[in-house]
Amino acid sequence: MEGISVACLGPAGTFSEEAASRHFGQDARPVFCTSIDDVFDGMEARAARFGVVPVENSLEGAIGHTLDRLVASPLRISGEVALPIRQHLLRREGRLEGITRVYGHAQSLAQCQRFLKDTLPLAERVAVSSNAEAARLAAREPGTAALAGKRAAAIHALTILAEGVEDDPTNTTRFLVIGETSAAPSGHDKTSLVMSAPNRPGSMLALLRPFSRHGVSMTKLESRPSRRGLWDYLFFVDVEGHAKDVNVRHALVELEARAGYLKVLGSYPMARP
Numbered sequence: 370m371e372g373i374s375v376a377c378l379g380p381a382g383t384f385s386e387e388a389a390s391r392h393f394g395q396d397a398r399p400v401f402c403t404s405i406d407d408v409f410d411g412m413e414a415r416a417a418r419f420g421v422v423p424v425e426n427s428l429e430g431a432i433g434h435t436l437d438r439l440v441a442s443p444l445r446i447s448g449e450v451a452l453p454i455r456q457h458l459l460r461r462e463g464r465l466e467g468i469t470r471v472y473g474h475a476q477s478l479a480q481c482q483r484f485l486k487d488t489l490p491l492a493e494r495v496a497v498s499s500n501a502e503a504a505r506l507a508a509r510e511p512g513t514a515a516l517a518g519k520r521a522a523a524i525h526a527l528t529i530l531a532e533g534v535e536d537d538p539t540n541t542t543r544f545l546v547i548g549e550t551s552a553a554p555s556g557h558d559k560t561s562l563v564m565s566a567p568n569r570p571g572s573m574l575a576l577l578r579p580f581s582r583h584g585v586s587m588t589k590l591e592s593r594p595s596r597r598g599l600w601d602y603l604f605f606v607d608v609e610g611h612a613k614d615v616n617v618r619h620a621l622v623e624l625e626a627r628a629g630y631l632k633v634l635g636s637y638p639m640a641r642p
C-alpha cells in the first residue's frame with residue numbers, strides 16, 4: 370500500500386491521528402490501534418514503520434504509560450509534535466438538555482473538569498479508549514455526549530454544542546514519533562534519555578552536573594517509579610542538542626560513568642511551538 374504507515378490510537382478522528390498527519394503530511398497512512406500498548410506492540414512486530422504516541426499534556430502532565438514503555442522498548446524517538454488540543458462537546462441532538470452521560474478519553478475528561486462541573490454536573494463521566502471512540506459512542510446512544518475534536522465530530526456527523534471546553538485555552542499535548550532509528554542532526558534538536566541515580570546523598574546532583582559543565586540546556590526532568598523496587602525511581606530527561614553534537618556527546622560520556630542506568634531514547638528535531 371502507498372504512503373508511510375503510522376501506528377496511532379484509533380479509531381479515525383483522534384488527536385493522535387491529527388498529530389501523525391501534522392508530522393508526515395499527506396503521506397501518512399494511519400494504522401489504528403486501541404491503546405498506547407497496542408501502538409508499541411504493533412511497532413515492535415513491525416506492523417507499521419512509525420508510531421505516534423502522546424507523552425505529555427500541558428494541563429495533566431506526563432503520560433506515564435508512554436514513558437514506561439519507552440524504557441524497555443528497542444524503538445527510538447525520531448520526532449515530536451506539539452498539538453494544541455481543542456476539546457468540544459459533541460452530540461447527535463442539537464441541545465444540552467437531556468445529556469445523562471459524557472464519554473471521553475480519561476485525559477480529556479481531566480482537561481475539561483471545570484466545564485463538566487459547571488455545565489453538566491449531574492451527567493455521568495465515562496472514560497473510553499480515545500476521543501474518537503467517545504464520539505463514535507455518542508453518535509449511537511441517545512442521551513449521551515462526547516468530548517472530542519472537530520475531526521471526530523465531522524466523521525460521526527455530530528453537532529458541536531460547545532466549542533473549546535478545555536479548562537485552559539493553552540491546552541497542548543506533545544506526541545512522540547517512534548521508529549527503528551532516531552533522526553539525523555537538524556541543527557535544532559532535542560535528546561531524550563532515561564537514567565537512574567544510586568540512592569545516596571548528592572547522586573542526583575552528580576548526574577545533572579555533566580550537563581551544566583558542557584553547556585547543555587535541560588528542558589525537562591520527570592521522575593517515574595522504576596517498578597524494580599519500592600520508592601525506586603527513573604529520571605526522564607530532555608536536553609537541547611543532538612547526541613552527535615560535541616557538547617551533548619561529552620556530557621553523555623560523563624553521565625555513563627556516573628548513572629546506575631542510562632539509555633538514550635533518541636535525538637530528534639524540536640517541535641515548532
Ligand SMILES: O=C(O)C(=O)C[C@]1(C(=O)O)C=C[C@@H](O)C=C1
Pocket residue numbers: 378382383384385386423426432454474476477498499500501542
Ligand atoms: O488521541 C486521542 O484523541 C486521544 O484520545 C488520546 C489523548 C491522550 O492520551 O492524551 C490525546 C490527546 C489529548 O490530550 C487527549 C487524549
